[in-house]
Structure formats: structure tokens, C-alpha cells
Amino acid sequence: MVARMHQSAHPSKGRPGRPRSVETDHAILDATRAALVDVGWGGLTMGEVAARAGVAKTTLYRRWANKSELVVDAVAVLFDELELPDRGCLQSDIEGVVLQFGRLLARPETKTALMAVVAESTTDDALRERIRSAIVERQKRLVLLGRSRAQQRGELPPDAGGPEGERAAEHTVGLIFDVIAGAVVHRLLVSAEPVDTGWARQFTTLLLAGLAGLGH
Amino acid sequence: MVARMHQSAHPSKGRPGRPRSVETDHAILDATRAALVDVGWGGLTMGEVAARAGVAKTTLYRRWANKSELVVDAVAVLFDELELPDRGCLQSDIEGVVLQFGRLLARPETKTALMAVVAESTTDDALRERIRSAIVERQKRLVLLGRSRAQQRGELPPDAGGPEGERAAEHTVGLIFDVIAGAVVHRLLVSAEPVDTGWARQFTTLLLAGLAGLGH
DNA sequence: CTCTTTCGCTACAGGTCGTAGCGTAACTCG
DNA sequence: CGAGTTACGCTACGACCTGTAGCGAAAGAG
Secondary structure, X not given: OOOOOOOOOOOOOOOOOXXXXXXXXXXXXXXXXXXXHHHHHHHOOHHHHHHHHOOOHHHHHHHOOOHHHHHHXXXXXXXXXXXXXXXXXXXXXXXXXXXXXXXXXXXXXXXXHHXXXXXXXXXXXXXXXXXXXXXXXXXXXXXXXXXXXXXXXXXXXXXXXXXXXXXXXXXXXXXXXXXXXXXXXXXXXXXXXXXXXXXXXXXXXXHHHHHHHHOX | OOOOOOOOOOOOOOOOOOOOOHHHHHHHHHHHHHHHHHHHHHHOOXXXXXXXXXXXXXXXXXXXXXXXXXXHHHHHHHHHHOOOOOOOOHHHHHHHXXXXXXXXXXXXXXXXXXXXXXXXXOOOHHHHHHHHHHHHHHHHHHHHHHHHHHHHHOOOOOOOOOHHHHHXXXXXXXXXXXXXXXXXHHHHHHOOOXXXXXXXXXXXXXXXXXXXXXXX
């Protein structure tokens, strides 16, 4: 699930021939992240990644079509660290996920890579889809989980029945997702200021007051 | 003001020698935007820009140190179009600026270029500063203007006196700016969905309710 | 053992970067 | 007007990166 290659949907299901080395996969992805820290997205080259991983350059191209797809997979595994511990109330839950997301985006690998691949994805549909499935969906899961938790606690109204109620709920989740992820990314990468507990609290307060007012 | 070069703070104040051609400046920036539309950030090269502008490649390097700085200046002029017409109430004002910002970011030049230069700026402080002064400050002006207008209308409480009240106001403006710009960018570039009137209204409603709850 | 696929290695054509050198054009100052 | 200074176009260049091809050897499946 971590490294979804572009040529074979099936892993190595009884396929003849020499199987791909999983250690090589990990070595390449590790080397990619390390190189991102040192030289950033702009200075990253396939040749250097191969050298760091102790692997031939051709081996990289057998698995990833280009730099962007490689970096998406290399960074995507970091998003597995994201979790949503139950802190008892919605405010604390959101503050926690905002801080986690902030810490993740403050790392030099993600900082320099995420915006770059998103920029590249504006002219590459396959890349956009890869980003969506490998990164965006993992984040969105947290929003959905936090929402259903808050509904069970009674902090948020339950989903309205009917098809149009379901559609409205989907829209609202999308909106909240864009607001949370967008604000954190913008503060860290554009405003270049830290996402600390004070900011997380102020932001969460704003968001929750907004959600309360969105109902009617 | 449009093209702030990196070597000379003074324009050409009685300096000896042949002055730089302003037509060449415009031709290069126009060619840069046109090339961005056609080939995107990843496919953009200094050579192609020079060819499109009918200019030698060396002329580009005399004015901009690299691709990123050139693109920042080329895209920055588009942000001059942003205005804040007085629509009578805060909700309408915000909706208007959100829609304007959305239209601007929906253009292929800005879409592919903005995230790329921001990504590059994570490992280039000079570029980050250039982005801040050429692009970010122009957007932030709108937030400040809309805020003071709403205060005059009585829709928002006036600035608290004293040094700590001023600091709090500054923090709040920064928060609102990150929320607005971040949400629009994230929806357009990551979620890849349009910023239309319906979304702008829902988002603005959320934000205003949040602001109302932020006071106490 | 045979077939199939991976892997490391070398080599390569094509493209881009950023710079240097040169002659010419344009402008300022005395 | 003439001398000094800067911009410009052009050519050429070394360094680097891309992505592919071809080869022999290694490693698994049947």
C-alpha cells in the first residue's frame, strides 16, 4: 500500500521471474527523503537518489516514471504517522490534528516537496490522481473520523437523512478540510510562521464558532 | 514597481551608459506568462522565454538570477487586478474578494507557477522575500482594507487600544489572511474543485460566524 | 533446467543551465 | 562632438540532468 507502482496493479502475484527487492524500494524512498532534506526539491536529481540508495539509475526508472511520482511516494509514507487520538472534546481533537499536521509540514522534506508536486500536478493528471490517493485521502480520513466522533458526543448534529442531506454533509466536510489543511499550509509555507499551540487554539476557536453558525 | 530588479535599487537615475529597455521588460514578462500557459512551470525554460520575447538569453540573466525570480515578477503583476469594491456589507465584501482571488488562481499561469515558487522559496530566502513583497503583501492589503471598512460600519469591534491590543489585532489579521488565502488555494490546487459563488458564500458564512465567536 | 524478470553497469543523444567573449547600440557627461 | 559607460545580440562552451538502450549476471517460478 505504501509504494503503489505505476506499471503493475498486482504486487508479484505468482508472476514468473525475479521479484523486485523490497529493501531496494525502501532504500530508494529513504534516500529520496534524505536528499530532499539536503538539496531540496529543486536540487534533487534521479542520479543522486540512485547514488545515495546504492542502486543503479535504471532501477529507479523501472519503478517511477519521473521525479514527481517518486517524491510523492517518498513523502506519502510520512502521512501514515497522522492519527487522531480521542482527547474528549471536539476542540481538543481539532487542535491536536492541526498541531500534528503542522509538525509534519514543518519538516524540510515535506515542506519543499509537497507544494512542488502539487504545482506539477496542475499539468499532469496522473500525478494529481497519485497525490490524491496517496496523500490527500489519508488526511481527509481524519476529518471524517473527527466529525463522526463529535456527532456521537452530540457536539455536532447528526447527518441529515435523504440524498440532499448527504450531499450537503459531503460539501461541508470538503469545506472544512480545505479550511484546515489550507490554513496550516499557508501559514507555514507562505507566511513562514510556526504552527504552535497558541495559533492552533486561536484557529480552532475560529473554526468551531464558524461551524456552530453554519447550521442555520 | 512592477519589475523590481535584483541588482539596482535605483531605476536609472542619471546613470551613465545605455538604459535598459522597458519594452524588453514587458516583452519578457508577457512571454513568461504565455509560456507558463503552454508548457507549465516544469516545462518552462529560460531559452524558450527568450525566444518568445525575441530577446537574447543573456538579457534575461542580466535581470533575473533564475527562473523562479523571473516567474515571481511575471505573475505578480496579475495581482494588481485584485480590488475590493464596497458592496455594502462585510459578507458581500469577503465573498467578492474570495471570488476574485479564485478567478485569479484558476488561470493556468498562476495555478502552475504560484505553488512552484513557494516550494522553491523553502530553500531560498531571497526568493521568499521577493514573493512576500511582490505578491503576499498585495493580498494582505485587501484583508486590512476590508477589516477597517467593516469597523467603520460597526460590523466589527474597533481596534483595542494599547500595545497588546494592537498585537492581538495583528495576529487576528494574519490568521484571517491564512484562512482565506489558504482555503482558496487548497480547494483550487489540491482538491481541484472550483471556487464558485456557492462555495464562496458557504465559506464566508463559516468565516464570519467564526469571527463573531472569536471576540469573547 | 528453462523461462522470465530484475538488476547493475556503461554508453548515449538531447536538452538545459549559466557564463564568457566579442562587436555593436544607446545614453551621459565634459 | 568625443570619451566613457552600460545594454544588447550573438556565438560558443563546459557542466549537468534526463530518459533510454544494450549487455551479462542474478534470482525466482514452473
